[in-house]
Amino acid sequence: xxxxxxxxxxxxxxxxxxxxxxxxxxxxxxxxxxxxxxxxxxxxxxxxxxxxxxxxxxxxxxxxxxxxxxxxxxxxxxxxxxxxxxxxxxxxxxxxxxxxxxxxxxxxxxxxx
Numbered sequence: 001x002x003x004x005x006x007x008x009x010x011x012x013x014x015x016x017x018x019x020x021x022x023x024x025x026x027x028x029x030x031x032x033x034x035x036x037x038x039x040x041x042x043x044x045x046x047x048x049x050x051x052x053x054x055x056x057x058x059x060x061x062x063x064x065x066x067x068x069x070x071x072x073x074x075x076x077x078x079x080x081x082x083x084x085x086x087x088x089x090x091x092x093x094x095x096x097x098x099x100x101x102x103x104x105x106x107x108x109x110x111x112x113x
Contacts, residue, residue, distance in 0.1 A: 002035055002092050003092045004038055004039050004096075005037075005038055005067050005068060005087060005090040005091070005096075006038075006039045006067070006068055006069070007027055007038055007040035007041075007065060007066070007067050008039070008040070008043055008051065008053060008057070008064075008065070008066045008069075009023055009024050009027055009040065009042045009043065009063065009064075009065050010042075010045065010053055010057075010059055010062065010063060010064045010065075010066065010072070011023060011024065011041045011042055011043070011044050011045070011050075011062060011063040012044065012045055012046065012062050012063065013044050013046050014042055015063065016043070016105070017063070018077075019076075019077065020062070020064060022077040023063040023064075023065055023073070024042050024079045025061075026065070026073075026078055026080075026083060027040050027065065027083070028040075030080075030103075031099065031102075031103050031106075032082070032098040033102065033103075034046065034087070034100060034103060036099075036101045037091075037093060037095060037099060038087075038096075039095040041084040041107050043097050045062065047106045056072070057069055057106050059071055060074070060076070062075075062076040063075070063077075065078070067086060067087075067090055068090065072086050073086075078105075079109050080107060081104075081107070083101060084104060087100055112113060
């Protein structure tokens with residue numbers, strides 16, 4: 001397995017489907033120091049590659065966020081904290097673990113304001 005978690009965001013179309021947009025933004029809006037340790041891609045089922053990804057992993061719901069091929073968020077978009085929880089479980093490098101801890105500290109500080 002790669003040291004970088006592989007995140008597949010399988011959508012209908014993030015330009016036309018609001019929930020799909022939110023799912024995609026959940027990942028694309030992560031802090032840069034986290035994203036640099038991830039591999040992520042949107043797969044729209046409006047094209048064959050997206051259909052293939054959906055079928056390959058036997059997903060059941062759109063949109064779905066999968067990490068390393070396992071669906072972790074299906075149909076409802078997660079909070080930042082939920083994403084960080086899953087990434088923390090998948091993190092294999094100290095750099096990613098440190099970036100996640102930094103993001104949690106920053107989130108906690110901003111919530112206290």
